Amino acid sequence: MKAYSSARDEFEGEAEVFLDANENALGSAASGHFNRYPDPHHKALKERWSALKGVGQERIFFGNGSDEPIDLLIRLFCEPGKDYIITLPPTYGMYKVSASINAVENKLVPLTPDFELDMPALTSAWDEHAKLLFLCSPNNPSGNLLRRQDMHELIKSFPGIVVVDEAYIDFSPEASWIDELEKYPNLVVLQTLSKAWGMAGIRVGVAMGDPYVIAMLEKIKPPYNLSLANQQLALEAMANHEKQKNHVQTLLAEREKLIHALEGVEQVRKIVPSAANFLLVEFDRADELFHFMIERGVIVRNRTRELHCEGCLRVTVGTSAENQRFLTLVNDFYA
Known part of the structure; x- marks a missing residue:
């Protein structure tokens, strides 16, 4: 498909007069200067996040909370009525909701009663139509970290994309899986500004992964998925590390x-x-x-x-x- 080309995609640099995007040149009805469309590519956010996390900008995608990249990943990789995702209950409920909205089956492989990965059940649960495996670590609602060695084995053996949701990683004693991105091209790591950064009200989430996967997410996202106000507040938060x-x-x-x-x-x-x-x-x-x-x-x-x-x-x-x-x-x- 050909991605939507916004007015801001067709111009780079400085200008004095903008008559290209049908914006209101007189200003905003609210206080502040919000009459112009925001940067659709989040360049300033990616530059700041890259410096904070040590991840190349080509590996970073910003979404409306973590929920947007979850939805986009399902739409990107799964053919409705044919492919499926795997989730491990009890876990974050939006994986299942997003699959349902996109008419994609959600195969459930429960965690063990002590909230660990059931490796025998998992490794026998997939075939070539398994496209996404969601691992929430630290897990919600249990709060525990999944065993790292088990996760390594799953990333190596799973035939599709393994999504590690790290919404709570800043509270964890373990290192983030972003350190493994270059080793595993089928790994996508989700983080958010909602928890440790205290910015739940602005809805800014991050997906990090292989540059090809990130480029595909950029291609299918809405053009202005993060408002100017949200981008400004996210930058302010990141400046207060x-x-x-x-x-x-x-x-x-x-x-x-x-x-x-x-x-x-x-x-x-x-x-x-x-x-x-x-x-x-x-x-x-x-x-x-x-x-x-x-x-x-x-x-x-x-x-x-x-x-x-x-x-x-x-x-x-x-x-x-x-x-x-x-x-x-x-x-x-x-x-």
């Missing part, structure tokens, strides 16, 4: 305090080891506790109906005061 690192360290310290406090609650049956900014915790009477929290203005995520998550609530690590409020309600509920 020290602030991001400080936030991560604070949240990790709060996570350990939260774990220590929950270990002292008799009705807590299990806390899944976490490499993310949340904990999956198994409670006695979890449903009742969940509604007790809601009635008092504290919202956690009820995961008790997810596979292997019976009786579990997913608790985001908040501020010190927020965490204390949560713990006070836990103790009040079981008093």
Whole structure:
């Protein structure tokens, strides 16, 4: 296919008068200068991200959150009614939703009860129509890292593209899989500004992979998939890398305090080891506790109906005061 050619694709450099894109030359109804279309190729973002992550700009794709590259990868590689993706429940729900929207089968190969890869089941689950394998590590909703050696084996043996979703990697003690991109041309790594960077409201995600795959994503994306405001705010966030690192360290310290406090609650049956900014915790009477929290203005995520998550609530690590409020309600509920 021939990609859409925007007005900004046909011009590079400096100009005084822009009469090419049917923009409003009088300015914006809102405050700020948003009457011109944004850079469709995100050149400034890619330059900044490349410097931060040590990844070549030709390997970087920016999308509207991680959800956009997930959707685009399915559209790029899967023929509806013929090909399929593989996901490992319990995991992030948008893989399955995007497959459904694109009329692509989602074959489920569950994680083991301790949220590890079921290697025998996985390696017997695919044929030539398996085009995408999604590995979420640290996993959502469990928070644990998948075994790295198992992931190496899967990337080597899977016949299609292996997508490693690293939304929570900044909270993890392990290195990112972006260090393996040159070794594995069938590897795509997803990251986001929503979590550690604290920019969930602007919806900016990143896919990194083989330059050919990235070029194909650029070809099929909407021309202006990231607004000018979002690009500006993302650049501002990336310029404050020290602030991001400080936030991560604070949240990790709060996570350990939260774990220590929950270990002292008799009705807590299990806390899944976490490499993310949340904990999956198994409670006695979890449903009742969940509604007790809601009635008092504290919202956690009820995961008790997810596979292997019976009786579990997913608790985001908040501020010190927020965490204390949560713990006070836990103790009040079981008093």
